[in-house]
Amino acid sequence: MRDLMTYLEEGSSLIADGATGTMLQSLGLPSGVAPELWNAENPDAVRALHRAYLDAGSEVILTNTFGGSRVKLDRVGGLGERTVELSRAAAGLASREAGGCAYAAGDIGPTGELMEPYGMLGYEDAVQVFAEQARALAEGGVDLIWIETMSDLNEARAAVEGAHQATDLPVFCSLSFGRGGRTMMGVTPEQAAETLWPMGLAAIGGNCGEGLEVMTPVLTGMRSVLAKAVLIAKPNAGLPRLEGGETVFDLGPEDFAAHAPRLVELGAQVIGGCCGSSPEHIAALAAVLRS
Ligand SMILES: [Zn+2]
Numbered sequence: 001m002r003d004l005m006t007y008l009e010e011g012s013s014l015i016a017d018g019a020t021g022t023m024l025q026s027l028g029l030p031s032g033v034a035p036e037l038w039n040a041e042n043p044d045a046v047r048a049l050h051r052a053y054l055d056a057g058s059e060v061i062l063t064n065t066f067g068g069s070r071v072k073l074d075r076v077g078g079l080g081e082r083t084v085e086l087s088r089a090a091a092g093l094a095s096r097e098a099g100g101c102a103y104a105a106g107d108i109g110p111t112g113e114l115m116e117p118y119g120m121l122g123y124e125d126a127v128q129v130f131a132e133q134a135r136a137l138a139e140g141g142v143d144l145i146w147i148e149t150m151s152d153l154n155e156a157r158a159a160v161e162g163a164h165q166a167t168d169l170p171v172f173c174s175l176s177f178g179r180g181g182r183t184m185m186g187v188t189p190e191q192a193a194e195t196l197w198p199m200g201l202a203a204i205g206g207n208c209g210e211g212l213e214v215m216t217p218v219l220t221g222m223r224s225v226l227a228k229a230v231l232i233a234k235p236n237a238g239l240p241r242l243e244g245g246e247t248v249f250d251l252g253p254e255d256f257a258a259h260a261p262r263l264v265e266l267g268a269q270v271i272g273g274c275c276g277s278s279p280e281h282i283a284a285l286a287a288v289l290r291s
Pocket of ligand 1: 207208274275
């Protein structure tokens with residue numbers, strides 16, 4: 001397998017995976033249970049999901065560690081003591097399944113706590129929390145760290161700093177933008193790009209967020225301040241709606257994949273799906289991008 005940085009420098013697109021949490025729920029993960037627990041207690045399900053995405057054409061898969069920071073795990077049933085164990089296990093599952101044919105990305109999501117001055121989480125504490133998780137993911141064998149779904153620029157900064165403190169691996173960072181073109185905490189794509197890119201990232205962009213349309217201002221905004229950066233588009237499969245008490249997303253695989261050429265035109269090089277996207281969505285995406 002080629003070195004990730006060389007691959008990206010060559011300009012080829014890199015197909016990521018789709019949703020993890022919602023897919024694990026469809027495989028039987030009870031709601032209210034931390035998905036990360038399955039890295040230890042139902043590794044076969046996690047492995048099967050990775051395999052499904054790899055078979056669909058994913059060239060980079062994310063570990064099942066989105067909520068795997070000590071702060072977040074503490075909030076769901078006091079699992080904080082198992083932070084290192086669960087992230088290491090997840091990294092092992094993803095990198096073994098990728099088997100040298102795809103990249104395994106160590107997924108780091110928000111802590112779920114508000115940072116100072118709005119909340120209690122201090123910047124330096126946050127750096128240490130993210131460094132702990134990044135170190136465990138690196139020890140477990142991932143090829144890169146992927147910080148995603150960030151909304152608070154300070155928390156994203158802390159995560160990038162923590163990742164760099166813990167490991168020399170390449171770091172991706174994507175934020176979640178709403179339809180107004182800002183994150184929930186009011187950050188614009190330009191602000192995110194100007195603040196985070198100089199910290200040393202291999203790729204930056206948007207994931208999750210409100211629908212696919214929001215990717216247009218995200219990609220154009222980031223490109224306007226970063227001429228050369230590798231850009232990420234990992235949108236949800238459209239918009240969520242409630243159907244019989246369940247959240248469903250409105251774009252099926254074909255409709256979702258139909259947006260891919262536009263994302264490429266706007267400069268996205270790393271492309272995948274977030275909430276509501278399945279291996280079928282990624283297979284359709286791969287068919288479009290590799291045709
Ligand atoms: Zn999402």
